[in-house]
Amino acid sequence: MSDNRLSRNAFMAVIQVVVAGAALFLLYRYLLRTLGSELVGVWAIVLATASASRISEMGFTASAVKYTAKYIARDEKNKASAVIQTTVITIGVVLACVLAGGYPLFVFLIEKIITSHAPSALAILPYSLASVWIAAVSGVFLSGLDGCQRIDLRVLVTMLATILLLVLTWVWVPEHGLIGLAWAQIGQGLLLLLFGGVLLRRELPSLPVFSLKWNYSLFREMFRYGFNFQVISIFGMLVDPVTKALMAKFGGLSSVAYYEMANRMVTQFRSLLVSANQVVVPKVANLHENTPEAIRKLYLDSYRVIFFLAIPLFAGVIAVTPLASELWIGHYEQDFIVYATILSSIYWFNTLTGPAYFVNLGTGSMYWNTWAFVVIALMNVVLGYLLGVVWGGVGVALGYGMAMLIGSSLIILGYHRDHHISLVELFPYESKPLFITCGIGLVAGWAVLSFLEVPNGFLAKAGLSLAICIFVIIPVFWMHPLRKKIGFRLANVFRF
Numbered sequence: 001m002s003d004n005r006l007s008r009n010a011f012m013a014v015i016q017v018v019v020a021g022a023a024l025f026l027l028y029r030y031l032l033r034t035l036g037s038e039l040v041g042v043w044a045i046v047l048a049t050a051s052a053s054r055i056s057e058m059g060f061t062a063s064a065v066k067y068t069a070k071y072i073a074r075d076e077k078n079k080a081s082a083v084i085q086t087t088v089i090t091i092g093v094v095l096a097c098v099l100a101g102g103y104p105l106f107v108f109l110i111e112k113i114i115t116s117h118a119p120s121a122l123a124i125l126p127y128s129l130a131s132v133w134i135a136a137v138s139g140v141f142l143s144g145l146d147g148c149q150r151i152d153l154r155v156l157v158t159m160l161a162t163i164l165l166l167v168l169t170w171v172w173v174p175e176h177g178l179i180g181l182a183w184a185q186i187g188q189g190l191l192l193l194l195f196g197g198v199l200l201r202r203e204l205p206s207l208p209v210f211s212l213k214w215n216y217s218l219f220r221e222m223f224r225y226g227f228n229f230q231v232i233s234i235f236g237m238l239v240d241p242v243t244k245a246l247m248a249k250f251g252g253l254s255s256v257a258y259y260e261m262a263n264r265m266v267t268q269f270r271s272l273l274v275s276a277n278q279v280v281v282p283k284v285a286n287l288h289e290n291t292p293e294a295i296r297k298l299y300l301d302s303y304r305v306i307f308f309l310a311i312p313l314f315a316g317v318i319a320v321t322p323l324a325s326e327l328w329i330g331h332y333e334q335d336f337i338v339y340a341t342i343l344s345s346i347y348w349f350n351t352l353t354g355p356a357y358f359v360n361l362g363t364g365s366m367y368w369n370t371w372a373f374v375v376i377a378l379m380n381v382v383l384g385y386l387l388g389v390v391w392g393g394v395g396v397a398l399g400y401g402m403a404m405l406i407g408s409s410l411i412i413l414g415y416h417r418d419h420h421i422s423l424v425e426l427f428p429y430e431s432k433p434l435f436i437t438c439g440i441g442l443v444a445g446w447a448v449l450s451f452l453e454v455p456n457g458f459l460a461k462a463g464l465s466l467a468i469c470i471f472v473i474i475p476v477f478w479m480h481p482l483r484k485k486i487g488f489r490l491a492n493v494f495r496f
Contacts, residue, residue: 014276016155021268023162027169028261029328031181034173041256042117043124043178045248047185048241049109050099050128060087061139063222065281066361068147073290081206083222084144085213092137099129113245117253120178127182134189141196146281148203157195161188228366235377242377243400246384251393255335259397262339265324269317270347273309277302277354284362295359296419302355304428308482311431312473314348315438319445319469323462332458339397346401350408352426356415368414376407430481437476445469 031040064087071080106125114121145154165188172180201207247256280302287294321340325333353372360369380403387395416423427435445465452461477483 011276012152012155014272016159017268017271017275019159020162020271023166024264024268025328027166028264030169031173032257032329035177035181037257038117038253039120039178041248041253041260042114042121043181044256044260045113045241045244046110046121046124046128048244049106049113050125050132051237051240060091060222061136061143062361063087063225064140064143065147066225066364067218067222068144069149069281072148077204078206079218080144080147081204082213082215082218083147084140084200084204084207086215086218086222087140087143088137089212089214090219091140092133095133095136099133103129113248114253124178124182127179127186131182131185131189134186134193138189138192138196141200142192144200144207145196145203148200149283150199150203153199153203154196157192157199160195161191164188164191225364225366228370231370232366232373235373238377239380239400239403242381243384243396246388246396246399247393250388250396251335255393258329258333258336259339259393261328262321262336263343265321265328266317266340266343266347269313270351273306273313273351274354277306278358280355281358281362284359288363292363295363296421299355299359299415299419300421300425302359303352303425304431305482305486306355307352307428308431308434308480310348310351311434311438312477314344314351315442315473316470317344318442319466322449323459323466326459326462335393338394342394342397342401346404350404353408353411356412360411360415365418368411368418371414372407372410374407375410376403379403379406434473434476434480438473441469441472444472 028040031043035043064083067083068080071077071083103125106129107122110121110125111118142154142157145151145157165184168184168187169181172183174180176183197209201209244256244259247259251259280298284295284298287298318341321337321344322332324340325331325336329336357369360366380400383399383402384396385399387399389395391398412426413423415421416425445468448465448468449461452464
């Protein structure tokens with residue numbers, strides 16, 4: 001894969017996040033006004049509970065990226081096609097059995113977690129389970145596009161599906177409520193399934209219309225790689241429903257809704273960097289087959305860029321949160337602002353682990369990735385419960401943040417230890433002035449928000465606070481040596 005294609009894929013991944021972010025803003029604003037915060041919390045808990053069943057995927061979706069890229073690098077497209085077919089059949093059959101067999105357990109959990117709105121939750125449960133199955137199968141085709149180094153095509157399909165979700169929500173929710181929202185998610189999944197399959201077949205003509213060929217030897221090979229992914233999936237997918245269950249217990253359903261919105265907002269901004277960084281996985285898989293010595297430089301270059309971009313990004317997210325509360329929720333909501341600030345601080349550090357995490361995916365060295373998720377899941381339960389008893393919903397969010405911080409540290413510190421990279425590289429020298437300036441910008445914005453009296457109320461004050469923060473940060477960001485290099489790369493994105 002040429003560097004130009006890598007840049008183009010990264011650019012398209014960022015465009016997808018921007019479109020998804022805009023749709024997310026409109027979706028949640030509409031749902032809050034139409035359904036109310038408690039029903040939005042119900043939807044979030046049901047979807048998180050149903051999605052936990054995807055632990056049965058055994059890491060095969062992620063394996064499809066690596067092994068599709070691997071066999072294309074070896075010019076064995078028929079084998080790459082067999083990878084996709086084997087993955088579709090494995091995930092489709094196993095997940096269907098888990099969803100059907102686990103239905104009574106899902107009902108039991110939902111009745112225990114949600115008491116005041118249990119009938120509404122149980123009404124959308126079958127639709128949520130169906131959407132989870134469709135999303136899992138369609139995810140295989142999207143992973144295949146990633147493995148074919150056509151992330152640009154995957155992005156186009158995903159953006160169309162996001163827009164469709166928004167349109168169907170506007171059409172069905174006013175009349176059908178939560179069930180209409182569940183239908184909209186199914187419609188989104190069907191579009192991903194159809195378009196993802198058609199586009200992947202263009203890249204792999206040997207892929208049949210219906211995936212009927214299951215390859216045992218490929219299954220074994222992918223299972224060995226996917227075992228660690230299975231562990232990651234089990235522990236990773238338990239984090240979200242556990243956090244929301246604890247949030248409901250100690251903070252109430254409205255707290256779940258505001259936490260969900262804060263988490264969606266922060267992770268959407270975070271995805272600007274994560275999605276761009278994720279495109280290195282097939283690149284690393286290719287290098288691992290041909291020139292493994294080049295991976296070290298790719299990692300260090302990637303880390304420096306992520307560090308440079310992550311500082312102002314998450315400082316900006318914290319600065320924009322009060323304004324987002326006013327525009328998105330319709331009023332100053334302290335829980336939302338506190339949750340967003342906690343999550344922004346934690347996800348900043350977590351994002352810095354991205355280069356190590358994705359290089360590990362590309363090479364298949366999954367030890368530290370796996371242990372990180374185990375630690376995060378276990379500590380999230382313990383810390384979330386203990387701190388939730390003391391501080392309610394805020395305590396649960398702090399517990400999750402502390403668990404994420406400790407687990408993420410394992411990935412980056414383990415990678416540097418294993419590859420004999422100095423820890424000094426974790427704080428690139430050229431980014432120190434930007435780091436300090438972002439801190440000054442946030443303090444200045446906070447001072448305006450807390451002490452300055454503005455005639456036109458909180459909305460004007462929040463806007464002024466954000467403007468001052470940006471004004472402080474922009475000059476130092478613009479003078480950063482990496483800014484010009486990134487700009488030059490973007491200018492050549494679509495040149496061949």
